[in-house]
Amino acid sequence: MNAMNQAPSLPRTDLYINGEWVKASSGKTIPVFNPATENQIAELAAASVEDVNRAVEAAHACFESTAWRRMRPLDRGRLLEKLALVVEEHADELARLETYDNGKPYATSRYVDLAFTIDALRYFGGWASKTAGEYITLSPFFDDGGIYRAYTERKPVGVVGGITPWNFPLGQAIQKIAPAIAFGCTVVLKPSEETSLTTLRLAELIHEVGFPKGAVNIVTGYGHDAGAALVDHPLVRKIAFTGSTATGQRILAASAKTMKRVTLELGGKSPTIILADADLSRAIPGAANAIFGNSGQVCTAGSRLLIEEPVYEEVVAGVAEIARGLRLGPGHEEGTQLGPIVSSRQLERISGLVQSGRSEGARVVAGGNRPDRDGWFFEPTVLADVRPDMQVIREEIFGPVVCAIPFSARSEIKAIANDTPYGLGASIWTRNLDHAHLLAEEIDAGTVWFNTHNILDLAVPFGGTKMSGRGREFGTEAINAFTEPKAVVMRLAGDY
Ligand code: NAD
Numbered sequence: 001m002n003a004m005n006q007a008p009s010l011p012r013t014d015l016y017i018n019g020e021w022v023k024a025s026s027g028k029t030i031p032v033f034n035p036a037t038e039n040q041i042a043e044l045a046a047a048s049v050e051d052v053n054r055a056v057e058a059a060h061a062c063f064e065s066t067a068w069r070r071m072r073p074l075d076r077g078r079l080l081e082k083l084a085l086v087v088e089e090h091a092d093e094l095a096r097l098e099t100y101d102n103g104k105p106y107a108t109s110r111y112v113d114l115a116f117t118i119d120a121l122r123y124f125g126g127w128a129s130k131t132a133g134e135y136i137t138l139s140p141f142f143d144d145g146g147i148y149r150a151y152t153e154r155k156p157v158g159v160v161g162g163i164t165p166w167n168f169p170l171g172q173a174i175q176k177i178a179p180a181i182a183f184g185c186t187v188v189l190k191p192s193e194e195t196s197l198t199t200l201r202l203a204e205l206i207h208e209v210g211f212p213k214g215a216v217n218i219v220t221g222y223g224h225d226a227g228a229a230l231v232d233h234p235l236v237r238k239i240a241f242t243g244s245t246a247t248g249q250r251i252l253a254a255s256a257k258t259m260k261r262v263t264l265e266l267g268g269k270s271p272t273i274i275l276a277d278a279d280l281s282r283a284i285p286g287a288a289n290a291i292f293g294n295s296g297q298v299c300t301a302g303s304r305l306l307i308e309e310p311v312y313e314e315v316v317a318g319v320a321e322i323a324r325g326l327r328l329g330p331g332h333e334e335g336t337q338l339g340p341i342v343s344s345r346q347l348e349r350i351s352g353l354v355q356s357g358r359s360e361g362a363r364v365v366a367g368g369n370r371p372d373r374d375g376w377f378f379e380p381t382v383l384a385d386v387r388p389d390m391q392v393i394r395e396e397i398f399g400p401v402v403c404a405i406p407f408s409a410r411s412e413i414k415a416i417a418n419d420t421p422y423g424l425g426a427s428i429w430t431r432n433l434d435h436a437h438l439l440a441e442e443i444d445a446g447t448v449w450f451n452t453h454n455i456l457d458l459a460v461p462f463g464g465t466k467m468s469g470r471g472r473e474f475g476t477e478a479i480n481a482f483t484e485p486k487a488v489v490m491r492l493a494g495d496y
Pocket of ligand 1: 163164165166167168190191192193221222223224226227228231242243244245246247248250251264265266267268298299396398424463464468469
């Protein structure tokens with residue numbers, strides 16, 4: 001039998017607190033389903049407020065310990081490097097587990113999720129020994145004969161609460177854990193209740209590598225209790241959140257009570273903008289890939305397709321043809337290009353929004369339905385004749401659905417592209433570099449791509465404007481996100 005068809009072995013599904021596996025105090029569990037079959041495959045421990053409190057106390061005790069505080073930055077980096085090696089050794093196994101739990105094609109799990117995870121561990125491992133402050137000469141407004149100097153240090157913020165979504169589970173977990181550890185923080189991470197299995201397997205590998213007890217704790221559970229408990233806990237000094245805008249707003253409001261630092265990576269409705277002079281042989285597949293990759297469950301998915309009128313019909317027809325040709329199937333099957341949607345709830349949301357588009361007058365050029373098969377599948381869908389007031393164009397769908405909009409003058413692009421509450425990403429497809437640069441300045445988004453879409457790199461700051469969030473992760477911005485500057489001011493006096 002093909003090994004890919006066999007169910008992968010599962011990790012422990014208890015809570016990982018203070019270097020030990022413990023049951024949830026309430027004994028409550030959360031069912032886990034395989035989206036390709038709709039069958040239950042596991043049960044997760046549902047952490048209660050007390051469990052989260054214990055995990056935070058363990059992370060705090062580790063953070064305060066002399067061993068952690070005095071650990072050489074290079075050695076924190078080594079922990080991450082060792083973990084990178086172990087994750088790399090288990091990459092196939094982890095990728096199969098992700099496909100089983102999340103549904104995405106194995107190739108995506110292995111060559112996107114796992115590749116990113118391993119790179120992120122190495123990238124942040126390298127940062128551990130490279131943070132530095134400044135030395136400043138002061139200009140005192142009085143003259144008391146002293147000479148004043150100051151230096152700044154980057155101090156770790158303390159215990160970090162990481163909360164992650166279900167679209168790139170392992171990569172998101174590492175995006176929180178790796179910079180936290182690199183910069184000297186400790187972590188309590190709550191993965192999405194839909195897709196916790198690879199994060200739990202990661203906890204086993206973290207244990208194997210020998211991270212100090214309490215440095216990384218993993219608590220599975222629901223957002224409204226385990227997630228909220230993490231946000232409310234006064235010893236958690238920072239929340240690093242990726243998820244929906246609605247949850248981000250709740251977290252921001254709740255964190256005011258304890259004045260936590262927060263970074264919020266939220267939703268998007270990113271435009272793919274195709275100018276008439278673009279190389280359509282690249283722009284059309286690029287636009288299709290921007291929305292159908294990972295079944296559209298990507299925060300920066302190019303879900304609004306803005307096309308200059310002379311090439312509008314050609315681009316819509318081209319993207320629709322690609323959509324019709326994509327092979328839907330279980331993620332473990334060879335040749336599958338599009339896996340199922342993560343949950344029945346998300347599938348219903350996508351179906352409902354497409355239905356609303358239809359009833360408001362959008363033209364369905366490709367897809368638009370659930371295929372007749374088991375599993376939470378939805379056809380890759382192209383909607384045309386979409387008006388700016390329709391729900392499909394205003395709301396994030398987070399599925400394989402693109403809305404095409406024509407524009408007749410380049411002067412219209414700014415208004416159409418920015419006509420959204422979100423500001424996460426945008427791509428511009430053109431051969432005219434002048435127009436590309438000028439347009440990039442006009443578009444309100446955290447990232448603008450030229451002639452490509454969804455290229456993320458750990459060295460490039462990532463995050464959104466407007467309702468897409470606040471703060472940035474990756475690159476040098478990560479230092480600000482996980483550390484606080486401390487200024488030490490001194491008076492030097494006397495002769496020497
Ligand atoms: P979600 O907001 O429903 O859940 C995200 C996480 O928050 C889960 O772990 C959940 O349990 C937790 N949560 C829910 N309510 C909470 C509360 N009251 N307090 C604390 N935690 C709570 O999002 P989702 O459906 O898992 O993910 C999809 C969303 O994530 C989309 O909107 C997508 O755009 C966004 N996303 C953004 C990025 C980015 O980098 N900007 C990346 C991936 C996904």
